[in-house]
Amino acid sequence: xxxxxxxxxxxxxxxxxxxxxxxxxxxxxxxxxxxxxxxxxxxxxxxxxxxxxxxxxxxxxxxxxxxxxxxxxxxxxxxxxxxxxxxxxxxxxxxxxxxxxxxxxxxxxxxxxxxxxxxxxxxxxxxxxxxxxxxxxxxxxxxxxxxxxxxxxxxxxxxxxxxxxxxxxxxxxxxxxxxxxxxxxxxxxxxxxxxxxxxxxxxxxxxxxxxxxxxxxxxxxxxxxxxxxxxxx
Numbered sequence: 537x538x539x540x541x542x543x544x545x546x547x548x549x550x551x552x553x554x555x556x557x558x559x560x561x562x563x564x565x566x567x568x569x570x571x572x573x574x575x576x577x578x579x580x581x582x583x584x585x586x587x588x589x590x591x592x593x594x595x596x597x598x599x600x601x602x603x604x605x606x607x608x609x610x611x612x613x614x615x616x617x618x619x620x621x622x623x624x625x626x627x628x629x630x631x632x633x634x635x636x637x638x639x640x641x642x643x644x645x646x647x648x649x650x651x652x653x654x655x656x657x658x659x660x661x662x663x664x665x666x667x668x669x670x671x672x673x674x675x676x677x678x679x680x681x682x683x684x685x686x687x688x689x690x691x692x693x694x695x696x697x698x699x700x701x702x703x704x705x706x707x708x709x710x711x712x713x714x715x716x717x718x719x720x721x722x723x724x725x726x727x728x729x730x731x732x733x734x735x736x737x738x739x740x741x742x743x744x745x746x747x748x749x750x751x752x753x754x755x756x757x758x759x760x761x762x763x764x765x766x767x768x769x
Contacts, residue, residue: 537629538564538580538619544634548668551638552583555619562623572631573620586615586636613638640701642666643693644744649710649736650729659719662710662733663689665696666745673706675746677737679730680709681757685716692756706746708737712762726758727765734766 538555555564565577566584615636621629643665650660667673676699680687689709696707710733712726713719721729738748755763 538566538621538632540617540619540632540634544636546637546639547586548640549638550640551586551636553586553615553617553634553636554583555580555617555632557621557623557629559621559623559626559629562621562626562629564619564621566617566619568615568617570616571618573618575622575628577620580619584615584617586613586638640668641697642668643696647736649733659688659711659713660729660732661689662708662736663693663696664741664744665693665700665707665709667700667704667706670704671745672747673704673745674750674752675737675741675748676705676707677734677751677753677763678707678709679753679755679759679762680711681755681759682714684721684726684758685714706741706744708733708741708746710734724765727762730762730766731769 538557541554541556542551555566557564564580565573565575566580567573567577568584571577615638617632617634619632619634643663645663646658646661647664648661678692678695680689680692682688689711692709696709699705699707710730712729712733713721715721715726719725734753737746737751741748741751753763753766754760
């Protein structure tokens with residue numbers, strides 16, 4: 537039966553999986569979709585990159601009329617290989633099954649930045665995504681959009697995951713009370729929440745491996761408006 541290297545398990549760095557067989561002249565086939573491999577399955581010819589198996593799409597304009605998908609890797613990628621060997625004069629081998637997880641990010645979620653939180657306390661929390669095993673990283677404080685009435689920090693987990701796992705940045709994603717039930721927040725309540733979240737970051741981000749002297753603030757849509765207000769005061 538085929539043998540996989542490295543051993544199955546969880547890794548904090550990208551890996552490439554190789555398959556070998558001790559039977560001379562054997563042809564190795566494999567699947568990654570959970571199906572049992574057959575002679576018609578993909579033939580193994582080169583190392584299989586585990587960190588490319590799970591990804592998330594985003595759009596990039598090619599010209600004025602067309603948009604295309606691109607596929608950046610996520611922080612946590614899984615790969616389950618089913619492999620089998622075929623050789624002339626031999627019965628097909630038993631199936632080898634190996635599973636891998638590449639996880640390059642530590643995520644700390646639901647951290648309160650306002651104690652005790654006001655009504656709708658779930659909005660007075662933030663999430664931190666940090667690259668594993670790295671300290672003194674630059675920090676991105678990113679505020680979500682949604683016309684001040686919708687969305688949440690959890691909607692942007694891929695941003696935190698990709699920037700931490702692939703670019704070595706500690707990412708902080710805060711939530712804030714919305715102009716929608718049950719909060720019915722009215723300006724300047726939103727920016728006061730964001731300012732409290734930023735104050736928490738400045739005071740505590742070094743506990744999570746970030747460098748508080750290298751903090752960049754950014755946001756999407758309503759979040760961009762809020763970080764613009766934050767930058768003025």
